[in-house]
Amino acid sequence: MFKNGKCIFIAFILSLLATPIMVAAEYGDVLINNYSDEAGMRPVVFPHWFHRIRFRCKVCHADLGFKMEAGGNQINMLKIIDGEYCGACHNGEVAWAVENCDICHTGKPGQPTQVHQSTASKLTTTTKRKQAESVE
């Protein structure tokens, strides 16, 4: 009635589902997906570590006006091209310019905006998970 091949195939799919998917982003990586999904672009991954090797916090968070809150800055490509936010440096003079879309827009689609590996997100996600379980 059922052939072995089909059986193995179904089992293979199930085994893939059972293999955990690891999220181990670098501490401080900010995933920014304010508008990307809607616009059909991959969301942006901002690597804090890469930037803090080159600039002190003050440059972006005091001089350029980046709020210290993931998703709290309404950054869009128009502003960047006008030299605001990322565009203050990513203009071909201080750092490479905006035509390199794929270097910033590298995130997997569909992810929420957040600072990765943050204490707060770990605490709240656990709570949410527990809440969801208790509802079920």
Add this chain to the structure above:
Amino acid sequence: MKKRWPMTVNTIRYLYRVIGYTLLLAATNVGLQAAESVRNGKQVYDTACGACHTAGVLQAPRLGNQEDWIAREKQGFEVLLSHAIKGFKNMPAKGGNPTIKDKEIENAINYMLAASGFDQYAQNPVKKEAAKETQQPLAADKKEPVKKTQTSSVNQFNRLMQPSSEWNPAPAKDGIHDPESPGTLLLQEPKVAFDSLSKSKSGNRVDWVKALQGNEITPRYDRLSDDASPVIMDLNIVREVKGSMPDVVYPHKQHTEWLDCSNCHPAIFIPQKGANQISMASILLGQSCGVCHGKVAFPVSECRKCHSKQKPVATESSNQASN
């Protein structure tokens, strides 16, 4: 009523078989991840290098195209190996996959050179050795991981702490970057960048304050100028805390090396003694110190970095004196 139970003996058998295979395959999935085998050059090429070196993405020298390789081969095998392992120009370190072993990179380069007309690399003893090595573990794959778990120490079980092998994963492996995106492979790997920096046990596993003070990094204080230097304020604020934890010493010095006064004052902290209510609960949820600590600055698991001033121990004599 009879038709409500559609499970025939055959279907039950079938389901058992599916479950059996699932367990077996899941075990091999885990086994394959844990197996410590060294793959031969072609295997490595097919899984990693081929993505760029087949078509010549970003000027990668193409497999089977001797012209692409001549100048590179002249530099010597050691140089090629070091570029492939550490990354060079468009070549990401280990092709963007840090789980590939150095030995496997070596095998892959030998394979690519041999396939591109440099026959001497095909005879390379390294390759023969590797081929032998790969055949044995392939057969032993299923048994190896089982042995490992049996011999491992009881302390290896740790649900919450990442083993050091999982620290600072490459972008393509970190779960948030899209490995399909052409940009992902162009990104620098944190591990490579952090290699020469002072280490710490949490966060990025880098002690950023030490790295800055030891001139391991020289981040700009001004967007455009290398010369601007920060206005450093050397003032410690001691906050007495309730309970038995040591008091908190807040050093303005280390903070003003990175930040401007306006980053914290007055929005996060009112610059006035006693005006700020701070609790660990609010810090954990990302307020006050937690605006940075627990997100980018060292995480709050490093209790003693802040709680660093032992409370004066109340001795009998001091009690008597105060009475």
